Amino acid sequence: MKKIIILLLAFANFSAFAQKPLFDYPFGFQAYTFRNHFPKGTEQTLDLIQKMGFTELEGGPQKGQTAAEFKKMCDDRGISIPSTGCSFEELEKNPQAVADQAKALGSKYVMCAWIPHNGNNFDLADTKKAVEVFNKAGKVLAENGLIFCYHDHGYEFRTHEDGTYMDYLIKNTDPKYVSFEMDVLWTIHGGGAASPEQLLKKYGNRWKLMHVKDLKKGVVGDKSGHEPAENDVVLGTGQADWKKILKLAKKAGIEHYFIEDESEKELINIPLSLAYLRSL
Structure with missing residues (x-):
């Protein structure tokens, strides 16, 4: 009887482990998703976001707000801001100002999503x-306890020598x-x-953040x-194999x-996307 009980307990523990959801991190959203809503009212937009179940945000203060004001609005709704963004020009001209705003938001990460080009x-x-x-800017941010991330945008995958410009970027930037x-x-x-899978395997922990977004x-x-x-x-x-991507991530x-979600149907798409992630 004792052996049977032990086997049953072991099976129960294995079943619980096997049924653990693949996507079990807090759900975050990129503020650009709600670009049509924030100008109509920051607080009402954050209320909508809170009702969707989000607890993390990547973004920053809206027009006319300070970082402290925006952070308090998010704090009041149980939404943290682990990552914020900045432009390439801001990084180049005044990385300390970028760091100061990120710290005022309580962020750990600063991301840039575009490299100027013709x-x-x-x-x-x-x-x-x-x-x-x-x-240079990454060093300043690191000295302020922050982690800088570049967000890829597709054009970096043009061929260069035996790889791509994205390979060049990753190999020639300092991992520190x-x-x-x-x-x-x-x-x-x-x-x-x-593919996302190949890049996650190739560069491992150089990847710190992810935009969860699917292409038709x-x-x-x-x-x-x-x-x-x-x-x-x-x-x-869409085209992404999320089970493989999230496991590798x-x-x-x-x-x-x-x-x-950069579509104009974000209020329809987001709940469906959340339901899909929770089903994995």
């Missing part, structure tokens, strides 16, 4: 400039000062130079960094996942 002509010179700026945020849609849209089936990426809003679709209905050590 039209669709992203090239080696643009990449080298980014390496220089990211290493520069990390990365994977935007799954833009990685797929990069034109097949490397049938869309072929063109390395432009641009695509129509209607190509953002409900998670699980967890293995790489990514802790913050921000759902971003």
